Amino acid sequence: MLVLTRKKGESVVIGDQIVVEIVEIDGDQIRLGITAPKNIQIHRAEIYQAIQEENKEALTVSENFIKNIKKNSK
Template identity: 55%
Template sequence: MLVLTRKPNESLMVGDDIEIQILGIEGDQVKLGIKAPKYIDIHRKEIYLSIQQENNQAANTSLSNNLLESLKSLKKQ
């Protein structure tokens, strides 16, 4: 893990096109501003993990498993 020290209004760059700026520090909270291309999804980690879990559950439903088996049987024909 890379650890950097930044002050309010200072930034850091991730690659060539993602900028993370420290907007302010209030108590134990840090406010961040993120500039990134629209095609890059940005989520809080707990939301990201929830999306991943829902995607995994959807991929493992009986409907998707039945569809996958049906497609496999069509390929064998």
């Protein structure tokens, strides 16, 4: 993990296309502005985890559905 110190208005560049800027600092909260191509998805970590869990659940439901279809078609 890379740990950096930045002040309000300063940025970090990731690769050639992603810029993360410190927009505001208020006590222990920091507001970030992220500029990236539209094809790159950006999520808060907890949202990303929820999406991953829902995808796993949907896959399980789909596998069970297919198994039931195969069983019932015999």
